[in-house]
Amino acid sequence: MTAFSERVEAISISGIREVFEAAGEDAINLGIGQPDFPTPEHARQAAIDAIEAGDADGYTSNFGTQSLREAIADKHARDDDLDLAPNQIIATAGGSEALHLALEAHVDQGEEVLIPDPGFVSYDALTKLAGGTPVPLPLRDDLTLDPATVEAAITEDTAAFVVNSPANPTGAVQSVADMREFARIADEHDVLLISDEVYERIVFEGEHRSPMEFAESDNVVIVNAASKAYSMTGWRLGWVAGSERRIERMLRVHQYVQACASAPAQYAAEAALSGPQDRVEEMVAAFEERRDVLLDGLTDMGLDVPTPRGAFYAMPAVPEGWVDAVIERDVVVVPGRAFGEHGEGYARISYAASLDEIETALEAMRSATRAVQ
Template sequence: MTTFSDRVERISISGIREVFEAAGDDAINLGLGQPDFPTPDHARRAAVDAIESGKADAYTENKGTPSLREAIAEKHRADQGIDLDPANVIATAGGSEALHIALEAHVDAGDEVLIPDPGFVSYDALTKLTGGEPVPVPLRDDLTIDPAAIEAAITDDTAAFVVNSPGNPTGAVSSEEDVREFARIADEHDVLCVSDEVYEYTVFDGEHRSPMEFAETDNVVVVNSASKLFSMTGWRLGWVYGAEERVE
């Protein structure tokens, strides 16, 4: 039997996924981020209509259909006031692919990627798949990401840092002050800020803000997904957006 590549050997299976798959149907699931409401009816009907009308019969543009990218751009204009050009949106097969291509596009072998600790398990794995080195940055006692800790961890080898608010698995929401700091750090240190905002609507305390709102350079890219926003986890629909030169 042939051996796996070194990059695959560096990856460990998610403990959350192992427990989820072994627990059985009677277990109460406190692991995977599955919303507690069904996919909205209008989304289901639109998918059926697209199949029946033949819209799903052929390849689309690589970035996704123009109407989908326009809808994504309009969502961010309405929710965050971000003047997002649909041309700067890439539709993906879920938020994980969006994270993957964002890191693959910007991280070379040996580069460091700062990731929140604890944080979403894929940050570590996806960094390793690029050949990069994940550098865990401990959270504050209130479980938010500390901009000062990120800035202190930046070295000449740092290619990117990941921020996640609302956080997975903590649920913690970064303050506007901290989010402004994330944008400043990306600008001043000329490193990429990858902002994972898939839990944007899952806010119990505080207010969701995006570093994209405050960035003065093109050093922020945003990852989001319909999975948590609209309870469409099985649909595998996500997106990433950023400056034109980063998504072309």
């Protein structure tokens, strides 16, 4: 019998799927990580126009279209004060592929990658698929990653560390001072900083600043996507940005696993980035309103929840049995352990749902809380 690779045997199907399967068909889904808004109409129309004109029929450059990469570079100049050239950017099949490229190109067998815990589920799995060893780092009480914790964990085997702000699953936003420190650590210890900035536009308090802005070396790579800011999760369009030498190595992987990102999605993302931004602002305002309703409800039932300052997740500390009790009441939430060992005793709640759904879900959570206390 043909054996499976040790890399694949070391990972498993995400535990989040088990939660979805345990809930009823009519359950309120507060477990899914995607906006509940439509893709902006001008982005949709750009893809339709490209298809009808025949512009999306063939491969694009492995890098992605020149015009999309120029739009991404303009976005980073506008939002992040970064001076990136189009040849420092690869359009990818979502932020997930961008993360995969960064790890595959920079991590050798057995090398360590420091990841936040609790953190996005792909950090652990993609590190293992790259042959690396994930090293989980506990978070502060406010669920941010402490630069001192990162620096103390660096060894001669450390290849990279991951910073995610605003963060999934916590909604935490790192301070500007933290981002400066992360950049310093990457410079002084000569390790790669993979900055996951997929939620950068969804900030309620504080501000997003990319650590690339503060780095003196080329030891920062940015992972980003149109998925969350423009409600384009299904389009699968992301990008990775870095120095030319790092992009060239990542392109070696990308050209064989993907060739190029979907052409229609590239045209849609270009329009999303270059066109009106009012829909993004409206979506962020709606998420903030929903956050406040959810936080008030969770606090009123006695749960301790750090205030999420971005993204669209809250991560309260919950009593044992709480998640199961909520799911039994047809509301999907995700147990914190799905995001790492330090997530035990927490739950991730997505407020990418209507206010009516959130209010109904809170009633179920109140009932569940009374049942397990």
